[in-house]
Amino acid sequence: MIAIPDRSPDAETLRKVPFYRHLYVQVLVAIALGVTLGAVWPETGAALKPLGDGFIKLVKMVIAPVIFLTVVTGIAGMRELTAVGRVAGKAFAYFLFFSTLALIVGLVVANVVQPGAGMNVDPATLDSKAIADYAHKAEETSLIAFLLDIIPTTIPSALTDGSILQTLFVAILFGISLSLVGKPAEPVFDFLERVTLVVFRLVGILMKAAPIGAFGAMAFTIGKYGIASLANLGALVATFYLTSLIFVLGILGAVAWLHGFSILKLIAYLKAELLLVLGTSSSEAALPSLIGKLERAGCDKGVVGLVVPTGYSFNLDGTNIYMTLAALFIAQATGIDLSWGEQAALLGVAMLSSKGAAGVTGAGFITLAATLSIVPSVPVAGMALILGVDRFMSECRSLTNFTGNAVAAIVVARWEGKLDRARLDEVLNNRRVSDAETIDEDDALVTVPAA
Numbered sequence: 001m002i003a004i005p006d007r008s009p010d011a012e013t014l015r016k017v018p019f020y021r022h023l024y025v026q027v028l029v030a031i032a033l034g035v036t037l038g039a040v041w042p043e044t045g046a047a048l049k050p051l052g053d054g055f056i057k058l059v060k061m062v063i064a065p066v067i068f069l070t071v072v073t074g075i076a077g078m079r080e081l082t083a084v085g086r087v088a089g090k091a092f093a094y095f096l097f098f099s100t101l102a103l104i105v106g107l108v109v110a111n112v113v114q115p116g117a118g119m120n121v122d123p124a125t126l127d128s129k130a131i132a133d134y135a136h137k138a139e140e141t142s143l144i145a146f147l148l149d150i151i152p153t154t155i156p157s158a159l160t161d162g163s164i165l166q167t168l169f170v171a172i173l174f175g176i177s178l179s180l181v182g183k184p185a186e187p188v189f190d191f192l193e194r195v196t197l198v199v200f201r202l203v204g205i206l207m208k209a210a211p212i213g214a215f216g217a218m219a220f221t222i223g224k225y226g227i228a229s230l231a232n233l234g235a236l237v238a239t240f241y242l243t244s245l246i247f248v249l250g251i252l253g254a255v256a257w258l259h260g261f262s263i264l265k266l267i268a269y270l271k272a273e274l275l276l277v278l279g280t281s282s283s284e285a286a287l288p289s290l291i292g293k294l295e296r297a298g299c300d301k302g303v304v305g306l307v308v309p310t311g312y313s314f315n316l317d318g319t320n321i322y323m324t325l326a327a328l329f330i331a332q333a334t335g336i337d338l339s340w341g342e343q344a345a346l347l348g349v350a351m352l353s354s355k356g357a358a359g360v361t362g363a364g365f366i367t368l369a370a371t372l373s374i375v376p377s378v379p380v381a382g383m384a385l386i387l388g389v390d391r392f393m394s395e396c397r398s399l400t401n402f403t404g405n406a407v408a409a410i411v412v413a414r415w416e417g418k419l420d421r422a423r424l425d426e427v428l429n430n431r432r433v434s435d436a437e438t439i440d441e442d443d444a445l446v447t448v449p450a451a
């Protein structure tokens with residue numbers, strides 16, 4: 001196994017770095033500029049969409065290699081192969097529990113707060129054409145099609161088509177094969193570890209463009225949808241943000257505390273990524289960076305490689321809270337009184353359909369369309385009501401999804417005995433700081449996993 005140099009700066013070095021060279025400061029300033037520009041010159045703001053899209057494309061370009069290399073080298077580095085099945089089993093148990101809990105939280109909050117009550121909207125007056133496209137896309141995502149889609153046409157196509165689950169599938173098989181071949185395959189393993197160095201260095205370079213992406217995406221959001229659009233559906237948006245905040249700080253916070261780390265410190269450690277997710281409204285925008293940072297925080301490479309990419313399909317806490325909350329909001333706004341049985345049916349369908357969601361902007365909306373097309377009690381046309389604020393809802397979905405997956409990876413690593421506690425403490429308590437992507441060209445390596 002090659003030794004990967006640990007080049008993270010210590011706290012002393014970092015203190016000498018001017019504040020404006022930290023990535024999170026740059027992204028924060030970019031978001032503020034984007035909001036201002038979108039509010040003052042909406043047309044110019046809306047026209048800046050390509051900046052955000054371009055950055056997302058840059059990140060998507062490296063997602064498949066990052067997942068492939070992390071999973072292959074992670075699995076091949078695990079001493080026993082049964083560990084792969086064990087990690088997967090633990091991850092799925094975690095995903096099932098917390099994503100179901102998120103759906104229940106959305107359902108309970110909607111019943112208590114009743115954000116859509118008293119709106120008296122007649123579903124027949126809604127523009128059902130506006131969501132026909134979403135409903136159509138949703139129809140294409142049946143369970144069987146979703147499962148079959150995990151198998152790629154060819155091994156290389158898994159890496160070139162940009163599908164996270166296909167890449168993961170091929171990487172797991174390749175990692176297991178590499179491990180079974182053993183000694184004769186060691187040069188392949190060493191080679192892949194060296195390629196990992198290069199790819200993470202590339203990620204570091206790409207992240208320098210994050211402020212531009214966040215600026216363009218934010219200017220577009222505010223320019224196109226306007227802050228005013230929030231006012232009409234303020235109760236729904238505010239309920240969703242508050243519920244997600246309570247979920248993250250309360251539920252995930254308790255999980256973190258039980259496992260010996262602080263959710264607030266984790267959030268502080270991942271602040272640059274979270275701001276980027278907020279700006280681009282896509283949790284995938286920070287996926288490669290999350291993988292690198294979790295490894296640097298002492299989580300085993302194999303565990304991170306297995307948990308994070310699968311979590312991006314199966315553990316979307318924000319999307320799940322949104323699904324039940326938004327479905328009940330539509331029912332309340334259109335005057336439909338759902339019985340407990342109908343709510344239970346909604347929950348059951350959402351449990352399945354939410355598993356096909358993704359970390360790209362708008363994915364949660366399509367997943368909701370899929371759910372409502374199956375559940376007869378809530379009209380799909382009612383989604384036209386919330387289409388205008390979806391971008392703002394998407395931001396909250398992605399932030400919650402991202403945090404949920406970061407917590408899941410640390411917890412599963414701990415369950416598996418593959419968490420370096422001392423390192424996690426060091427990193428979260430700022431004694432070793434790896435949030436220094438912008439210090440200089442060389443320090444782009446900070447996202448490289450520790451040896």
Ligand SMILES: O=C(O)C[C@H](O)C(=O)O
Pocket residue numbers: 281282283284319358359360361362363364365393394395397398399401402
């Ligand atoms: O990015 C995500 O995790 C979710 C996405 O933004 C969405 O709109 O559902």
